Amino acid sequence: MNVSRTRRTFLGAAAAAAISGAAGCGGARGTTWRVFSGHEARTLDALLEWIIPEDDSPGARGAGVSHYIDRQLSTHFREHRQAYRDGLAATDRLAGGDFAGAPRKQQQAALRKLQRDPATRPFFNLLVPHAMQGFYGNPRHGGNRDFASWRMLGVPPLPVRGRSQYDLTAGGGNAKS
Amino acid sequence: MSGRWKLWMAPAAVLAVGLASVPAADLYYQSSWGTGCARCHEIGIDYDRWRHATHRNINCVECHAGSLQKDLRRVEAHMAGTVPDQVHLGPQDIFDMLPRCRKCHEQEFAEWASGAHSTTYARIFTDSDRNRKQLLMDDCFRCHGMHFEGGIKDLVEPVNTVGPWRLKDPSYANLPAIPCMACHSIHREGAPLVKPRERVSAQEEIVRPSVGLFDRRTRMNVSAAILPLPAIYEGARPVRISSDQRQALCYQCHAPLATMQAGSGDDRTPLGIHEGLSCLACHEQHGEATRQSCADCHPRLSNCGIDVEKMDTTFRNPKSAHNIHTAKCLDCHPKGVPKKAAAHESSILH
């Protein structure tokens, strides 16, 4: 790193303190998520990977399904925020504190409990369709990165379709009745 | 008196801090190389992409520096939580990008500016010859005007085949209908470009990650690497097409109808003597000019004495014997192809 850039960074950091205070931006926030904390996102990613695992094509993690959920929780699925917070905390708890960091066997056992326990089942039942939407839905909503699932299915992201060349002045296209 | 002064003091202080923070913010964003911008988490994904992109050495503000008004609007949206579902550049941002692209890509820009793809909104949407024959529709935006925010009825009036047609917002008239961002995405992974020492050979077509059609529906560029290369037919016969994946971008707009017949719709798949050639074997990438490319393969004077560079190779008339996309051996050799030439023809590697 050259000197001038270091100096600019320093000045910037000083200004940053002033701005973030004024603008109310918490500097500790993760950079990529609207709703989740970094840890919650890691738990969610690990959990989603069980719902749509990677094989020779990307799974939920590779397709960015958690981004879909994060974005929708900030808009259309606002009412499910608490369910996710509680559900992800329960997921961690069932895996001994950190689902994403737990060994596969322990994750699997936690997943089984998550599905069966009447307290966590509703969260799991909420999560599965959301995972499918984020994976198989259009990438514009934050998931299905680079049309990963559509390509897996053999559906081109965009079809090849030309315009029909017709000429209404040549008498075409006028109803006779 | 002093009480009143105190009353004024608080807002004045806020104002002073506010005013001071504008240049401070500017400095901050410039110096933090993106992390400061991305702290507002709505752009996290785009920021991550840019960090791994070809253009990662270009600071955010070099492309995104907006007016004070625009910046304030962004902050307001962030604070109020009214961030749109999908953060994206508006049409004006797209047009503002052009001179910035030009700064580094002067030759490409010049080629584009001299070619058909630099056409304007006025020329595409108020062409009375075309508008009389075919009704304007929203699907027009798939290939031109893709960044326009609104439907066809918001851009042109009247939407009928009678006319006269005019753009509702005349300031669009001379704006490019297929700007750089129609086919290029800046936030795409890839190493920063270095000038190649020698020319890349024609055998090594590279689909740069940044090349991709701006899909108006999803408001994202879909990489040419994952766009389909269609199977094209002439009648029931499958037409040989080059495997050059870059053509997938061309085929999005120069596309056949659903029947996939060569020459239908807007298709320009070469048949006849040029069958199997990639679009980019003849067309320059940005200017689409082809004239120079004839000489790449053809001797200036062919055996029969025709100057290939002076032939009328019009493609507008699909029935022309010289139509470069469909010319067959028999078009120039009505009495049959000389044996030697035929052997030569089949030995050309397409």
Place this chain on the structure above:
Amino acid sequence: MRKVDAVIIGAGASGGVVAKELSTNGISVVVLERGRWYGPNDDRKDDLRNQRTSILGNNSGPEDEGNPRVAVDAQGRERIVLPSQGNYSNNAACVGGGTLTYGAMAWRYHPKDFRMRSTYGALEGSTLDDWPISYDDLEPYYEKAEWEIGVSGDDSANPFKGPRKKPLPMPPLALNKECVILKAAAGRLKLHPFDLPMLRNSVPYNGRGPCMRCRWCVGFPCEVNAKCGTQNTVIPKALATGLCELRLRSMVKEIQFDQKGHATGVAYFDEHDRLQTQEADFVVVAGAATETARLLLNSKHRLWPTGAGNRYDWVGRNLQGHTYTGAFGYFEEVVYDDIGPGAGVAICDFNHGNPGLRGGAMLANEFIRLPIQFVSMLPPRTPRFGPAHKEAMRKYYRRTIAVQGPTQEMPMWHSRVQLDPKVKDRWGIPVLRISGSQHPHTIEIGTAMAAKAEMWLKAAGAAETWRKLPGHNVTGGQHQAGTCRMGNDPKASVANRYGQVHDIDNVFVADGSLHVTNGGFNPALTIMADAYRISEHLIKTWRGTRFRS
């Protein structure tokens, strides 16, 4: 507001037709539409936000905010539902109504569909009856709808259709791969497959271009403007007369009457939520079966304290739609060719004449299924997540054909919409409460149709098949009908054969609410044809300020 000859409520399939017919015949009209005028740019083919898949909202109204309904399930549990949620029975609230986003199948009902009671006799537990009009009465108007709004297809190979005087104005679209497979198989079964009719340009027609055959059709407005709805056919014609004014975002509160019960106009909330009055000599209600019934129930008067036309408690009853049944077939080869709209071949062999069954269904291959829709169409024993689910998506998506049909429903007295006593919309107007269930015989018919679909798929070479069985819940949705039955007996119907509400000389219903039964077909063309028929009656009998009796 200046008084006009007629006020039309709703700019959908029927309201658009009535507006055009009246205004081109010199009758001034105001059309009040509660929704907006949407185009393809408003949803941009969003697979999670459209008329059929409304996970993130719908694309053709009404908005989720301020438009609740109350849904009551078979166990009597009630809950508040939003337009984008299941059980709301939403169709649309926009110019064109359902015709903006529909799949656009253009069916004429079978002659027997108008004579269900005479054909099959009474059915215990059902209000099954004959229409007051016959197929022959409606035939000229079917033809008018086909030619004015535009239908492509070729039903000449369908021996089960009612007689038609004129062929369809446009040829069918070329068959896609699954249609070719199914057509050959139906031929082998000695059935009678044909190219189904669609309100869709296959060639340039009415000044618009043909279908581009994309994969986003049903549920979306058309980007090439090839799908023919009222928003791009009759409504522009009405507006061009200068006699038709279309007011958007105008929510009608009630029909207003004078002391004697003669309608004087309507009260409505305009786009700024101000309460306005529009006076008119007569009122045409065309809000589709759920909202039309709601408006009549909300239009109270000393003479009809429970709502206009409701003296004998018929308004809102007999809510019908279609429970869709059929089957899926897995083929070892790829059958998906990405050529839309998808649906293309149909059989009417099983609409009637099924031993022991009162009716049946038209069966056709389905529209293209986007990946998110296919998630819920996998074979029944597929795990709902995990590696096996992903593998199933990969295996089945491009190798599956779906054949389905709209089951002829037996109308039910207790399947109904009524006003909820508590819940109101954002204008303070009481909202609908939907309740009811399917008649056991409807389930029987649907189950039989699923077996027929499965048989067809097996004959086509399907290596594996699974059925889609009928649901037990009350339907409505896009095919909603029946809530303001027309009939000759004022004690057992809401309106007469011309849609004129009993007891009120100048209030007409012109939409699917009038259907006595709803056929085994998609109802759009029948709703349009009937609107032409009613319009003709209005034009013929209206004498300046009143109707010739």
